Each structure stands twice: as structure tokens, then as C-alpha cells.
Amino acid sequence: MNISKTDGNITTPLGFKAIGIHSGVKNKRKDLGLIVSDKPAAAAAVYTLNAIQAAPLRLTKESVAKNGLIQAVIANSGNANACTGPQGEEDALSMQRSVASLLGVQEDLVAVASTGVIGVPMPMDIITPGIDKLVPAAGKDAAKAFSEAILTTDTFAKTTCYEATIGDKKITLAGISKGSGMINPNMATMLGFITTDAAIEPEFLQLALSSAVDKTFNCITVDGDTSTNDMVLVMANGLAGNEGLTPEHKDWPVFIKLIGLVCEDLAKLIARDGEGATKLIEVDVKGAASDKEAVQVAKSVVGSSLVKTAVYGTDANWGRIIAAIGYSGASVNPDTIDTAIGPFQMLKDSQPLVFSEEEAKAYLENDSILITIDLKNGEGSGKAWGCDLTYDYVRINASYRS
Amino acid sequence: MNISKTDGNITTPLGFKAIGIHSGVKNKRKDLGLIVSDKPAAAAAVYTLNAIQAAPLRLTKESVAKNGLIQAVIANSGNANACTGPQGEEDALSMQRSVASLLGVQEDLVAVASTGVIGVPMPMDIITPGIDKLVPAAGKDAAKAFSEAILTTDTFAKTTCYEATIGDKKITLAGISKGSGMINPNMATMLGFITTDAAIEPEFLQLALSSAVDKTFNCITVDGDTSTNDMVLVMANGLAGNEGLTPEHKDWPVFIKLIGLVCEDLAKLIARDGEGATKLIEVDVKGAASDKEAVQVAKSVVGSSLVKTAVYGTDANWGRIIAAIGYSGASVNPDTIDTAIGPFQMLKDSQPLVFSEEEAKAYLENDSILITIDLKNGEGSGKAWGCDLTYDYVRINASYRS
Numbered sequence: 001m002n003i004s005k006t007d008g009n010i011t012t013p014l015g016f017k018a019i020g021i022h023s024g025v026k027n028k029r030k031d032l033g034l035i036v037s038d039k040p041a042a043a044a045a046v047y048t049l050n051a052i053q054a055a056p057l058r059l060t061k062e063s064v065a066k067n068g069l070i071q072a073v074i075a076n077s078g079n080a081n082a083c084t085g086p087q088g089e090e091d092a093l094s095m096q097r098s099v100a101s102l103l104g105v106q107e108d109l110v111a112v113a114s115t116g117v118i119g120v121p122m123p124m125d126i127i128t129p130g131i132d133k134l135v136p137a138a139g140k141d142a143a144k145a146f147s148e149a150i151l152t153t154d155t156f157a158k159t160t161c162y163e164a165t166i167g168d169k170k171i172t173l174a175g176i177s178k179g180s181g182m183i184n185p186n187m188a189t190m191l192g193f194i195t196t197d198a199a200i201e202p203e204f205l206q207l208a209l210s211s212a213v214d215k216t217f218n219c220i221t222v223d224g225d226t227s228t229n230d231m232v233l234v235m236a237n238g239l240a241g242n243e244g245l246t247p248e249h250k251d252w253p254v255f256i257k258l259i260g261l262v263c264e265d266l267a268k269l270i271a272r273d274g275e276g277a278t279k280l281i282e283v284d285v286k287g288a289a290s291d292k293e294a295v296q297v298a299k300s301v302v303g304s305s306l307v308k309t310a311v312y313g314t315d316a317n318w319g320r321i322i323a324a325i326g327y328s329g330a331s332v333n334p335d336t337i338d339t340a341i342g343p344f345q346m347l348k349d350s351q352p353l354v355f356s357e358e359e360a361k362a363y364l365e366n367d368s369i370l371i372t373i374d375l376k377n378g379e380g381s382g383k384a385w386g387c388d389l390t391y392d393y394v395r396i397n398a399s400y401r402s
Numbered sequence: 403m404n405i406s407k408t409d410g411n412i413t414t415p416l417g418f419k420a421i422g423i424h425s426g427v428k429n430k431r432k433d434l435g436l437i438v439s440d441k442p443a444a445a446a447a448v449y450t451l452n453a454i455q456a457a458p459l460r461l462t463k464e465s466v467a468k469n470g471l472i473q474a475v476i477a478n479s480g481n482a483n484a485c486t487g488p489q490g491e492e493d494a495l496s497m498q499r500s501v502a503s504l505l506g507v508q509e510d511l512v513a514v515a516s517t518g519v520i521g522v523p524m525p526m527d528i529i530t531p532g533i534d535k536l537v538p539a540a541g542k543d544a545a546k547a548f549s550e551a552i553l554t555t556d557t558f559a560k561t562t563c564y565e566a567t568i569g570d571k572k573i574t575l576a577g578i579s580k581g582s583g584m585i586n587p588n589m590a591t592m593l594g595f596i597t598t599d600a601a602i603e604p605e606f607l608q609l610a611l612s613s614a615v616d617k618t619f620n621c622i623t624v625d626g627d628t629s630t631n632d633m634v635l636v637m638a639n640g641l642a643g644n645e646g647l648t649p650e651h652k653d654w655p656v657f658i659k660l661i662g663l664v665c666e667d668l669a670k671l672i673a674r675d676g677e678g679a680t681k682l683i684e685v686d687v688k689g690a691a692s693d694k695e696a697v698q699v700a701k702s703v704v705g706s707s708l709v710k711t712a713v714y715g716t717d718a719n720w721g722r723i724i725a726a727i728g729y730s731g732a733s734v735n736p737d738t739i740d741t742a743i744g745p746f747q748m749l750k751d752s753q754p755l756v757f758s759e760e761e762a763k764a765y766l767e768n769d770s771i772l773i774t775i776d777l778k779n780g781e782g783s784g785k786a787w788g789c790d791l792t793y794d795y796v797r798i799n800a801s802y803r804s
Contacts (some may be wrong), residue, residue: 051730053736118725305799311797318521
């Protein structure tokens, strides 16, 4: 496939602009951002499964569901507008209206996303005039400003970009995300925004996004907590001029691969930047009864507090790995499990092998750790990503509001 | 009900003796213990749901299943005899045989339990002569010696005792447990041993134990990890001389209450002594669609890393509580949730109330923290227990083997 990674940004796909500013919701850092497409874009999104959903998320869900089209995303950090009752709904609507009026577009073409403190009314006296100051532009600086405006306890902005050829047209797919804790204290949420100039109907875009999210954003864990505001949204404005993509299109696999790569990059960046994290952990499982069970095992291992602390402590503690495999709920044969940490095979057929503790410890000093598992119980395979559990996770979360 | 808590121990029920010694599996501390009943006792047990089960656990399961009778329990710490292959099975059998021969009882009347390092062969050259040195006795010191012999990273021995009247007979029910992490590094496992002189058939004893464990041991979480060696075993030798207990017996509810109290005490002691813990957290849920869903919500909240770190940091962070309620998977009405931390009501109908942050912070300095939740969505109620997540949890688990 003719796919390449570029140093582009969310304004690299044709017809997208962005901006981010400091409006005053947060003390100093940027806190309000806008992405806008020259024309209404096919939209698809996935939302938190948390039963408690923030007002902006519910409004965006409604707006996307209406016509499958979105032209702009307004996002703020510093306040999640969650558990804020009827006033919260009114405030989310008001943000939508202000952006619609600023850009001269229909209200239901504006998506709203918020992240930050839960249960505190939105400071609309700051947000509304802030929106009026937003001047979206194309280019690296504008995209960077947006990516910074959605950060909370993240330590770096997360962005990626790929291009590919569909038929004879070049299409570009770029994304930005934020994470840190799955939910942080009152500072919450995983967000992902993806822009593309590909031409594709909303229903097929949703299909592609859902399948990509299942294997990427849904396979990372920082602390197992799920926010009230999580959302991944993709906009496809069609300006690349390709023949509309459908599952029957000969280049459909290219598009699926492309959106998968963007989502995987964004998800891994979130895992690596988990609160207090010093290392990215990837768990790669094969030989499971199904792909679903492989992912189940991978998530169980990467989510285990004991595995996470062992990686932090550079301790090649395979006992914790096999225990987490065992309680994953997947069907496993207790006598056929192989496990390796990096290049070091530790278990063969569930029995310990001799390895150099010293060399394994040295491997665990790396900032990307690979754990591979072969259950030898079927053909299923899958991956999950997470991070180590450190003193800093406790420090950040035990002292955040203080 | 005529139930009272006493300062008795596992040798207080008639006809039980115990002992614990340092055999040499661990460097200094006691590591080998024995409980023995004067006569074969009705036995019931629950075992880990982990698909990877240690050899001694599988052997005990088989032995209890045979006739529902157990007369002795041999337990060691320092080595879990897990992931040790055919040799591990041989070693567990050998421990069973040595004890049978020491006491002159049938082999399948001996339960075997191990906790400690995974994947290292049992040092039978130490264990076998150690067993020969065991001289069980009645009394506080002997019971204490057993309770110490099963500890790993626990910081204190866990014991409780209750008595009640069944018909015109006094019966006594006592227990000992160990925990610390649900599974620790290579030092693993939650164990519980309960002795009683009540007369009851194995099948009814199993009924009573399973129901008690569901509401107690299965409602605690330290780090969400489940060991390969978890086991709770009860022995009822009938020496109290009561009329055999059945669900139709008028005093059945007394026995159910009694075993429930013993299990709850032991489970809460494990939660309080979770690795690195400074506080016991109890989450009390009502108004759920069912009792099962109430427990589901309680476990989700008490298991949330963010709630655990907030309690450690004395931060009355109800945003994390409502998020954990939302992602518990239980059916909730997002607009009717009440939440309190201790006496401080924080949420009414999912909306924040005004409370004194200072007073709430002072409450959170206590070593037992109560979080109450009313979902106002049904009649179900339930509880779960856990502990705070601290720097020490990370320290213990990041540096254990080093």
C-alpha cells in the first residue's frame, strides 16, 4: 500500500484551518481551540461508554446524528461541563451558537468538546468573548495552538499525519489527541480529533472509525478509569476529490489502514503520556481463541497494577504476567503459555526458563517495553498499550486539587 | 440473635489445634503452619477464579470434593508452588502425605495451601523435615503462630472469633486470613481458614460459605489482581453437639449471620492491610436495580485508582466517584445520584452541593473512610471494601524482587 507518514498536521488535509488561544478558563495555558472545514464534512464519532455523560458530549452526539455532517469543532480545557444540570446543557448550546454565528454556519454543524473540572458551571463570561477572538488559519503553528488548547495534565501535545493514494488522488489524514489519565481528577478525558480531505459518506466513515477505535483507543489503559467526556471525532470534507470511498472500493483497505495508523499513533501517544508514566508498554498476544480474547488478555496484562509497577521497577516479574493472563477471563490452556519480555523468553508451556535477570533488567530500562504472549490455544491475535505505574501517578492524583 | 464477638482464636472451637514454625523457606520469619481437628470435619471451600491455578490448590480442591471432609490444613509461605509443572504436583502430594503420616490420618483429609514465589520449585528438603517438627496445640500462642506462618507482605496477622447459640448449644466460629495484595509480585495470595465446632453437612456448609464469601471476600479489592493460589476453607467438626444445621433449621439464619460476620471481619482486615495502604475505604450503595448491581457499583468506586489516590491525598473529589459509578456497567439514572463522603453530602440528584472542603479534608484524615451512594434507581443495596493507593504501593511492588 502506498501509505506514508508525514510531518503534516490537522490543517494539512485540504480545506482545514485551526486555532487555539488562552481565553482565561485556565490560569496561563491555552484553553480554547477551534477546527473548521471550508465546507461541511462527513462526520463520525465514538463516545464514552460512561453512563454519566457531559452536556457537550450529548450535544455533539445529537448534532452528528442529525445529518452526519460537521463543519467545526469548538473545544475547551479547564472545565468539563459535566454534572452541571440544565445550565450545563444551556452553556454547551450557547457555545455551539456562538461558533455558528462566528463562522456563519448552521448550529448543528458545530461539535462541542470540553475537558477539565467536573461539576463547576462553565465560565461563559470568559468562553463567549473567547470564541469571538478565534481566527482559524492553516499551518503548523495554528494546528499546534489547537493541540495545546485541549491539554490538561498531558506533558506533550499529540499529533500525527499520514497520506496515501486513493485511485489517482492523494488524500491526507491527520489527528490530534489528549489523554493523560483515562480520566483525571476533576481534569478529565481522552479526546481525539481527526481531519481528512478524503471523500466518504458518513456511514462508511463511521464504519472505518469504529473498527479503528476498537483496535487502538479502546486498547489503551492508563488507570482503568473512563471519563464522562471521552470522544473521538473524524471529519472528512472530500476536497481531495477522490471517488467516494465505500467498503466495495478497491482502495477501501488503504483507507482502513490509514485511519488505523492515525488512531494507533494517537492512542500510543496517550498511553506513553499516561499520568506519571516513564514507559510505554505494548502487550502483543497471539494463539488466543479469537482476536477478541487476545485483546482481552493483552488489556488484562497491560492494566495490571502489579505488571505496571514491575515495569517501573525494571523487574522481569513474569509471575505477575501469567497471573494477569489467568484472570483475564479469556479461555486459556494453563499448560501451554509462552511469554517473553523484549527478546527474553521467560515461560515456555507455562514453565519458567532460565534467563539473565541482569540483561532483562537492562532491557526494562528502555522507554518502550514489549511483552509478547503466545497462548497456543487458537488463531486469535491482538495488542494493547499502557504505561508503568509510578510514584508520580500517586503524586499527581493524590495532590491535584490541593 | 444471640451472637457475640470474643477474643478467641482458631483453636477456640472445640477440638481444634494449630501451630506455626520457621522451617527455612523464608529467611527469618515463620513459614510453615498446621491446623488440625480431633476428628474429620465437614469442609467447604472457595477457590481463585484464575485460570492458572497452583498445584496445592488443585490438590485441595480434589481432596475436599472427594468426601467433603478435611481434618488438617498444612500451609506454607515463601513459595506458592505455582507454575511448577508435574514436579509441583508431586511436591504438593508429598506435603499431603507427610502430614497424613505425621497425624495418622487419611491423605485426602489433608488440605494443602501455599503462598509465595511463583515458578520456583518447592524446597522439599526444607519442607519435609519442617512438617515433622510441627506439634499442634490449643491456645492463643499456637493460633498466633499459625497466623504468622502464612503472612507474606502483610503487616499484621488477621484473626477473628464469634460465638452463638444454636438450639441449646454454644457454637464458636473463628478465622484467620492473609492478603496484602490480591496477588503480590511473586509473593502471592489471599488465604482464609475458618474453624467451627458446629455440626453441619458439607453441602450446607458450602452453601453458607459461598453466600458469605460473595458478600465479603469477593467484595474487597486491593489492586484488582487475582492470585493463582486464593482459597478460603472452612472446617466444621460438629463437636459443639448441636442438632445438624440445614437451611430448614430455625437457627440457620444465626449460622449464616455468624459465618458472614467472620468473613466480613477477615475480608476488611485484608483490605485495611492492602499493600502500602493507610486507610480502609468502605463504599455503601443503595437504590440500585439489584443487590448485584449495587455491589458492582461499590466495587467500581472502591477499585478506582483515582478514588484511591484521592482518599490518600485527603481530597474530597466526588467527580472521580461519580465517574466510577458511571463506568461500573450497572444501570444508573444519570440524574438521580446522591453521594456522600462520611457525613458530607456532596451530590444530590447528580448535582454538586456546597460543603466545607476543610471539614471534608479533616474527615479524610481518618483511617476508615465511608463513601455512601444512593442511586435512587431501585431497591438493591451492597457494600465493598478497599484501601487507598499510596507511594508505598508503588515502592513495595516496584522494588520487591530487587
